[in-house]
Amino acid sequence: MEVTDKLIINGSGSSKGGRFHTVEINGSGTVSGDVECVSFLFNGSGKTDGHVKTQTLTISGSGKIGGSAEAESIRINGTGVIKGDVKTERLNVAGFSSFGGGVKADDIFISGKVGIEGDCETETFRSEGKCKIGGLLNADKVSIQLTAGESRVKEIGCRHLKVMSRKSVLTRFKLMPAPVLTAELIEGDIIELADTNAKTVRGNHVRIGAGCTIGTVEYSGDFTCDPSALVNKVVKR
Amino acid sequence: MEEQLISKKELLEETSISYGQLYRWKRKNLIPEEWFIRKSTFTGQETFFPRAEILKRISKIQKMKENLSLDEMREMLSPQMTDVNITSAELLQKGLISKAALQVYGEDGVTFTSRALLSLYVLEGLLQSGNISLEEGKLAAGVLKTYEASELKANTELVMLRKLGVTTCFIADAEHILFEPTVKVVERVALAAASEELKTKWMQEDHQWK
Numbered sequence: 457m458e459v460t461d462k463l464i465i466n467g468s469g470s471s472k473g474g475r476f477h478t479v480e481i482n483g484s485g486t487v488s489g490d491v492e493c494v495s496f497l498f499n500g501s502g503k504t505d506g507h508v509k510t511q512t513l514t515i516s517g518s519g520k521i522g523g524s525a526e527a528e529s530i531r532i533n534g535t536g537v538i539k540g541d542v543k544t545e546r547l548n549v550a551g552f553s554s555f556g557g558g559v560k561a562d563d564i565f566i567s568g569k570v571g572i573e574g575d576c577e578t579e580t581f582r583s584e585g586k587c588k589i590g591g592l593l594n595a596d597k598v599s600i601q602l603t604a605g606e607s608r609v610k611e612i613g614c615r616h617l618k619v620m621s622r623k624s625v626l627t628r629f630k631l632m633p634a635p636v637l638t639a640e641l642i643e644g645d646i647i648e649l650a651d652t653n654a655k656t657v658r659g660n661h662v663r664i665g666a667g668c669t670i671g672t673v674e675y676s677g678d679f680t681c682d683p684s685a686l687v688n689k690v691v692k693r
Numbered sequence: 694m695e696e697q698l699i700s701k702k703e704l705l706e707e708t709s710i711s712y713g714q715l716y717r718w719k720r721k722n723l724i725p726e727e728w729f730i731r732k733s734t735f736t737g738q739e740t741f742f743p744r745a746e747i748l749k750r751i752s753k754i755q756k757m758k759e760n761l762s763l764d765e766m767r768e769m770l771s772p773q774m775t776d777v778n779i780t781s782a783e784l785l786q787k788g789l790i791s792k793a794a795l796q797v798y799g800e801d802g803v804t805f806t807s808r809a810l811l812s813l814y815v816l817e818g819l820l821q822s823g824n825i826s827l828e829e830g831k832l833a834a835g836v837l838k839t840y841e842a843s844e845l846k847a848n849t850e851l852v853m854l855r856k857l858g859v860t861t862c863f864i865a866d867a868e869h870i871l872f873e874p875t876v877k878v879v880e881r882v883a884l885a886a887a888s889e890e891l892k893t894k895w896m897q898e899d900h901q902w903k
Binding site: 616643 | 719
């Protein structure tokens with residue numbers, strides 16, 4: 457892009473959108489309209505109500521994007537809210553983020569809490585903490601580390617799914633809610649579960665770990681089940 | 694309706710592909726979202742696919758994946774074409790397009806972009822069918838040429854009509870088109886399907902759409 461303009465809002469101000477080289481909102485600025493730029497940076501509590509197209513999008517503090525976001529990499533430190541669809545190569549969340557649409561990425565790493573209303577498509581999905589996905593989580597490799605509270609994914613479709621659970625001292629003394637992953641349907645080639653509630657699990661190699669409650673398991677290769685897990689029905693195909 | 698659908702479970706057994714592959718192909722848009730049909734059965738929610746289409750698509754993917762990457766396949770399976778430049782001489786040499794079609798199209802000796810090539814290919818098909826005359830071919834070429842700048846949609850059709858010996862032709866992307874009974878529909882060509890066909894032919898010629 458040959459545009460060299462910089463848009464910097466320090467303190468509280470507002471600007472219209474457009475094409476820029478860099479956009480930086482320090483403090484509580486507002487950008488109205490669509491923005492196309494090379495890098496977009498929120499420091500503090502910035503807001504934009506249009507679509508954002510950029511190479512690197514960084515939200516430090518609390519940023520809010522009213523439209524969709526398209527970027528090569530998205531980094532959210534603190535609180536990020538994107539109301540529309542997200543398309544990126546790398547999505548990195550440390551803190552809390554909420555996406556109103558679907559998320560398409562190559563690599564997603566979440567430490568903290570994330571909410572995705574629509575479907576999530578990515579090659580690798582790693583989450584530590586809490587995640588809520590309203591649609592289908594479709595990924596090659598999914599690794600979910602549960603810490604506390606309920607994570608919820610409507611459907612998971614993948615090649616390899618690994619759910620791990622790490623109970624801290626606080627959850628042992630019931631000061632924090634026990635970690636659990638709730639899903640309606642899990643399908644994959646290799647499925648390793650722990651502390652998971654699911655209606656149906658279908659896979660090739662299925663390993664049900666401690667603390668699981670599963671309605672039906674359908675498997676074609678091998679199946680192992682922890683004695684503490686509750687599986688209602690097992691079907692071998 | 695029932696026998697035309699296939700459940701995901703049956704599909705995996707029949708084609709011996711894994712969940713991982715199915716979901717990867719879905720991610721790469723090799724299998725359209727609309728083909729995933731959700732239905733509730735007594736065992737809970739299940740996903741079904743249109744039987745004939747999905748089996749055809751999967752065998753196509755399996756055949757192609759030996760020498761193509763997934764991204765290249767997506768290019769090929771999507772109706773949108775990527776850039777290509779080819780001269781009329783090369784086209785004749787490959788036998789993809791006949792001389793007659795080139796003459797009707799009217800731009801001899803120039804290079805063709807992918808969209809122009811699609812128009813040519815459709816025209817070639819029309820002429821080959823023997824249903825239209827050369828004059829009518831020119832009519833179709835004119836419409837196709839003006840349409841080249843617009844985006845190709847999934848249900849775009851070229852329709853050719855004849856009434857009382859007068860021919861006309863148009864391009865539409867409507868779901869239903871109703872004609873008065875005295876009109877004879879000479880040809881209806883789905884452009885997206887033609888594009889896919891053209892690409893398959895092209896790939897067999899050992900070319901890559903870059």
